[in-house]
Amino acid sequence: MKREPFIAARKPRWKRLESMLAALSPGARAEVPERELAQLPRLYRQVCQDLALAQRRMYGRELVSRLNAMALRGREQLYRAPTRYLRQWIEFVAAGFPRLVREEWRLFWICSVLFVVPLVGVAVMAHERPDLLYSVLDPESLENIESMYAPSESLSAKRDADRNVAMFAFYIRNNVGIDFQIFASGLVFGIGAILSLIYNGVHFGAIVGHFLAIGYETQLFPFVVGHSSWELVAMVIAAVAGMRLGSLLVAPGRRSRARALVEDAPRCLKLLVGAALMTTLAAFIEGFWSAQPLPVSVKYGFGAAMWMLVIVYLLLGGRRRAA
Amino acid sequence: MSERLDTVSVVEAPEGVELSLRVAGPSARPLAFLIDFLVRAAIFSALSWMLLFGGVGQALYLLSIFTVEWFYPVLFELFWHGQTPGKRALGLAVVRDDGTPVGWSASVLRNFLRVVDFLPGLYGVGIVSAGASREFKRIGDHVAGTVVIHVGRSSSALELPDVPPLAPRVPLTQEEQAALLEFGARSRTWTKARAEELAGELEPLTEAVGSEGRQRVLGMARWIEGAR
Numbered sequence: 291m292k293r294e295p296f297i298a299a300r301k302p303r304w305k306r307l308e309s310m311l312a313a314l315s316p317g318a319r320a321e322v323p324e325r326e327l328a329q330l331p332r333l334y335r336q337v338c339q340d341l342a343l344a345q346r347r348m349y350g351r352e353l354v355s356r357l358n359a360m361a362l363r364g365r366e367q368l369y370r371a372p373t374r375y376l377r378q379w380i381e382f383v384a385a386g387f388p389r390l391v392r393e394e395w396r397l398f399w400i401c402s403v404l405f406v407v408p409l410v411g412v413a414v415m416a417h418e419r420p421d422l423l424y425s426v427l428d429p430e431s432l433e434n435i436e437s438m439y440a441p442s443e444s445l446s447a448k449r450d451a452d453r454n455v456a457m458f459a460f461y462i463r464n465n466v467g468i469d470f471q472i473f474a475s476g477l478v479f480g481i482g483a484i485l486s487l488i489y490n491g492v493h494f495g496a497i498v499g500h501f502l503a504i505g506y507e508t509q510l511f512p513f514v515v516g517h518s519s520w521e522l523v524a525m526v527i528a529a530v531a532g533m534r535l536g537s538l539l540v541a542p543g544r545r546s547r548a549r550a551l552v553e554d555a556p557r558c559l560k561l562l563v564g565a566a567l568m569t570t571l572a573a574f575i576e577g578f579w580s581a582q583p584l585p586v587s588v589k590y591g592f593g594a595a596m597w598m599l600v601i602v603y604l605l606l607g608g609r610r611r612a613a
Numbered sequence: 614m615s616e617r618l619d620t621v622s623v624v625e626a627p628e629g630v631e632l633s634l635r636v637a638g639p640s641a642r643p644l645a646f647l648i649d650f651l652v653r654a655a656i657f658s659a660l661s662w663m664l665l666f667g668g669v670g671q672a673l674y675l676l677s678i679f680t681v682e683w684f685y686p687v688l689f690e691l692f693w694h695g696q697t698p699g700k701r702a703l704g705l706a707v708v709r710d711d712g713t714p715v716g717w718s719a720s721v722l723r724n725f726l727r728v729v730d731f732l733p734g735l736y737g738v739g740i741v742s743a744g745a746s747r748e749f750k751r752i753g754d755h756v757a758g759t760v761v762i763h764v765g766r767s768s769s770a771l772e773l774p775d776v777p778p779l780a781p782r783v784p785l786t787q788e789e790q791a792a793l794l795e796f797g798a799r800s801r802t803w804t805k806a807r808a809e810e811l812a813g814e815l816e817p818l819t820e821a822v823g824s825e826g827r828q829r830v831l832g833m834a835r836w837i838e839g840a841r
Contacts, residue, residue: 459672
């Protein structure tokens, strides 16, 4: 068949598909009736066939590129994965995420050690030799933190409901952002994630040690105990996600590095998403609960309960159905 | 076809046809990024009125900033068929390597890893990575398995210029026929002088140069197309 009759015979079909695709594209207002829509797969396959013929018979780049564009757009519509987001999310939070964390138990403990050892080490050091502290924290930020938790100033007095909301948002932006950064920097052979863990461990350790040394801990600890579980464990898990991502470059196994990344990166991302959810919960607690003027015993009780909850969740979540 | 010469990536569809993706190069993508950067800056300043409304306003502001900072490209790529405003302005789109639309995880991966691509500043790693890759993939594209392609530009006409068809004196091979058709389809994008110059190369076939040569090449294209 010559080019011209080929085009003439198929043009109505292409026109139909093109107008349907235009109506389905994001900006369009037009509705496509269901009966029309049922034709889409057939029209798409026909265009694929026309494209193959046009390529084979060299009907010219103009025609081929137009059919190619049509086929690509049809493909985009047809291969959009149907999703049931809500159900997937519930499933993920209830079972998928804790399972993933348990699968990575080795990295989890490595990351925990990388965080906790500097924290405890620096805390002890800052307690014993307060002068060394200034090599870790600069005096100005230390003063800042100090004034926040000074016993003379009641923490809760500075926090009304309005301020709580603002702090909640601040914590989300800050802490979830840190999770994302730890994850992404982990791609560089895991180095970024390791450095972030150590850095944060040193930072927290310095503050804790310093507050113990000057006797402000009665302010600090009741404040942080409530959200610490979710926040710290989430940070470790974000680092696990980043380390796993980096490990795909270091030790891809019997695959090319590119293949390993493409195949396993989504799994790492799931870990990060779980960590981000935990951090969000922590920010919620930190914003609305931690500064409440409640008896210290209640604060500690709540904190202990939260730690138990985190441990039980990660250890037992999704176990029954895994069997 | 000539995929080695061109920045075209060929994928095979299950429908038994090869689709070509026109990969976007190093000129279009930074421009798209610049536009997105400006759009983002505009959003930030447009949101700053929220700060006037006390704690709740501040909270909304911070949450919006957080969302825009991390999810601006993700949300656009997911709900706007792979296009951020910058990409749409330049006719670019993000798709998976096989030409299917990006999903949540691919989009989040490629955009979060901008942190790495940006190192050590101004997308240094990303530029090196894109330059070293045949499909201009930055690190985020490699990990997510995505590619940025040109879309659109499908409005050009299929019809060749209306000249009287002319039978070639000798039988032409398929490649030669294709070249003549190509000439016909593209000739409207050239100046007359350029078209005549190119047609002049075919003097052995057309036995004419200048305007007449061009007319004859177009006529043969029409004839190959099926016009009589």
